[in-house]
Amino acid sequence: MQKSYLQPSVMLKWLMFCGAFGLLSACGGGGDNNTGTTVTDTTPAAFSFTAQTNTPLNQLVTTPAVTVSGINSATAISVSNGEFAINGGNFTSSNGSVSNGNTVVVRHMASAQNATTTSSILTIGGVSATFSSTTVPAATGNVEALVNITFPLGKAKTNSNTIRVTGTANSTLPLANLSVNGTAATIADLSASAPGKVSAALSPPDYAVSWYADVPLTANADNTLTVAVTDDAGNRNDKAATVQVSRKFAPSTFSYDATANRLYAVVENNDLVSIDLQSYEYHALSNLQSAHNLVFAQGTGKVFYASALNNNVTLYSTDIETGIVNQVHTFSVALQNSQFINLTDIVYADVTQTLYFMLVYPSSDRALYLHELYGFNLNSGVLSLISSDSVGNGPRLETNKLLAVNNMLLGFTWEREGLISIDPATGNRSLLIDGIAGHNMVLAKGETDNIIYTAGFAGVFRIDLTAQEITNISPEAEQDIYVTEQIQSLALDAQGNRLLLSDSTAGLVLAVDLTTGERSKVLSSGVGDGRYLLMPQFIATDTTTDTVYLLDANTNANQALLEVNLSTANRSFVTDSNALPDDIAADLLLDKARNRLIAIYYNQIVAIDLTSRAVSTLKTNSGAAGIAVQTFNGGVIDSVNNKLLISAFHTDNTLIELDLITNQHQLLSITPANTNAPVSGIVDIALNADGSKVYLLSQHTGVIHQLDRNSGVAQVIVNECLNASGMNMLDTDYTTLHNIIYNPYNDSVLITANAVLEVNLADNSCVAYGNNDDSYIDVSLTSDNQLLATEQNKLLHYDRINNQSVVISR
Secondary structure, eight states, X not given: OOOOXXXXXXXXXXXXXXXXXXXXXXXXXXXXXXXXXXXXXXXXXXXXXXOEEEEOTXXXXXXXXXXXXXXXXXXXXXXXXXXXXXXXXXXXXXXXXXXXXXXXXEXXXXXXXXXXXXXXXXXXXXXXXEEEEEEOOOOSSBOOEEEEEEESOSEEEOOOSEEEEEEEEEESSOEEEEEETTEEOEEEEOXXXXXXXXXXXXXXXXXEEEEEEEEEOOTTSEEEEEEEEEETTSOEEEEEEEEEEEOOOOXXXXXXXXXXXXXXXXXXXXXXXXXXXXXXXXXXXXXXXXXXXEEEETTTTEEEEEEEETTEEEEEEXXXXXOOEEEEEEEEOOOOTTOOOEEEEEEEETTTTEEEEEEEXXXXXXXXOEEEEEEEETTTOOEEEEESSSSSOSSOOOOSOEEEETTEEEEEOTTSSEEEEEOTTTOOEEEEEEOOOSOEEEEEEOSSTTEEEEEETTEEEEEETTTTEEEEEEEGGGOXXXXXXXXXXXXXXXXXXXXXXXXXXXTEEEEEETTTOOEEEEEESSSSSSSOXXXXXXXXXXXXXXXXXXXXXXXXXOOEEEEEETTTOOEEESSOGGGSOSSOEEEEEEEGGGTEEEEEESSEEEEEETTTOOEEEEEESSSTTSOOSSOOOOEEEETTTTEEEEEOTTSTXXXXXEETTTOOEEEXXXXXXXXXXXXXXXXXXXXXXXXXXXXXXXXXTTEEEEEETTTOEEEEEXXXXXXXXXXXXXXXXXXXXXXXXXXXXXXXXXXXXXXXXXXXXXXTEEEEESOTTOOOOEEEEOXXXXXXXXXXXEEEEEETTTXXXXXXXX
């Protein structure tokens, strides 16, 4: 409804009427008979953009966000000579709509000419504002400066809408302007609070500054961030430094449209996108919110998915052309006390135009698990319980995954080693075939109705139901780079003679050649090439080359010892995985003096020569020459004295010392300063710069001990480290203490314990960085005090000052 206004003559008469009969409530409009009708208001409050000056030539320039306010209904938005993005989404120049509270940013391409102004006009609900940028004046020469980006490193990936890019700059003249992709940076004198060191390009530099810029990132795209600088004399460098930051992620699950050769997929933040497998371009459609499984219904032009909240199940559809979301159907199910619903799969049968989806009611007792298969017919709108313990006969319904083949549904047996059929008309179930090795996770229809493909821990199988033949076309045991862990989707690309599968843990969509079984990468959430990371538990860094070594010790795949090049993010094998011990890993250390890595396992310590790549055993905890402890745990190398110190979790008041030259060992006795509190449960240790102090991290008591190596006395120096919420991050009741390292740049120790903790050794004060739900496993430092951290399936560059991280290898 548009706003209306009284003509002046009418307004005068109305005022005279009210003046004569001022006591009548009708004139005031506030009587009890007021209908209370809300007037639709689509005209927002005024907004504005600050003009930007000294912008680099021919680069995208972006405004800070403005918030739409003053409306109570969606209103139109458009832009001239530019693009806009709503709520951190994709940029577009097409007309759209916004709602109250939405945020909007505008960008345009700055002029290719010096001292030239470019203007964009954003209009929201009839209210307009101009955004202008003026390029730098004609320069007299190049800026004599070195600009260094300290965060993020190299190539990076993040799911954030914005990133705080930090860095340093050395210049002979004061800098008039520094920007990143057109976003002006905040410049400050270099201070000790900046985690990076300045690399001197000039001798000496006249001006050294630190800087940061909060730069918006385009979703589902690769972003190149470019730093431009201008000094007081007008000299400039429009490409002083660059870094790549991607927000493009591989799907966790997908549905394949073979006709269009396109995936409809769930990516980071549960966004629904379509992905063209020719161009690999992403197109945002909608957000699945709490749903995780989806199906493209061929012939309907829609993607369907379902969500389960409490005892309510709701079916939704998204139009693949418009992205419009509709609620298709909702219903409730009865739940017992403490019971909940898992919606494990949804499929579409085009023969009957029916959606089938599986509800699972978990229990601690397998016998109490309940599976219910529902069908919803798109023509009639009728919902039916198809099969369950009480509907249909045959083997118990215990499958999480479904496959529609003509008038029949297929699923797994409980052990995932057999296939069953489910008759939608009766709910009856029959065993079709058994003996498929491994824990199979997904199903796909093959070239004919009698050919089925499955994939799981043992590999990818082709199943001929007529001949009752099972063939492993891509055995897992033969894979070194593209191993799988949590496969979510599988589909046949007949034209490409391949299968497509997604692994949510690895962040990959793989292609499996149907002839050779060879696997190749189609889409990736990772950074860099090579064997992807599953569980990089331990990290060691060569600070002379900034080469990173990772021990990826995952229970669902062979462990891998990998070398990561921080410049390219590429990963390569240090040694054959089969040469590593079949044991539980406890630590990874770099023995630089002997050009080798030392891997500590619970029952043995091995060395990996970085030249020959050979693996040799240094010590075990058994036999006459062994070390008499139950397990080995974290260690540290004393490079000054050529010693390896090792903790023994189950042995109180004891450290192990191994001579790295003679390979002789001894047990070192620790004297607790408090004789009533033994030094116990030590999971990892660190050594200060001169080797006089050892820092011991106790998982038993949640404390950090300082051991004086001369006296052998250990005292507790930290027993509490509070985060922003007041939680003690050393309290082992709700945190897990993993590793500890010494930071020579700050004379501190860093600890991983659901967050990164830093203890200042000058006063033993402790700071907890990050959030309660962080899951950092190990940390390491580069040559310029940049913090690297490992999480499940990724290596991170962690900015502890600004509490942000990016993936730099995965």
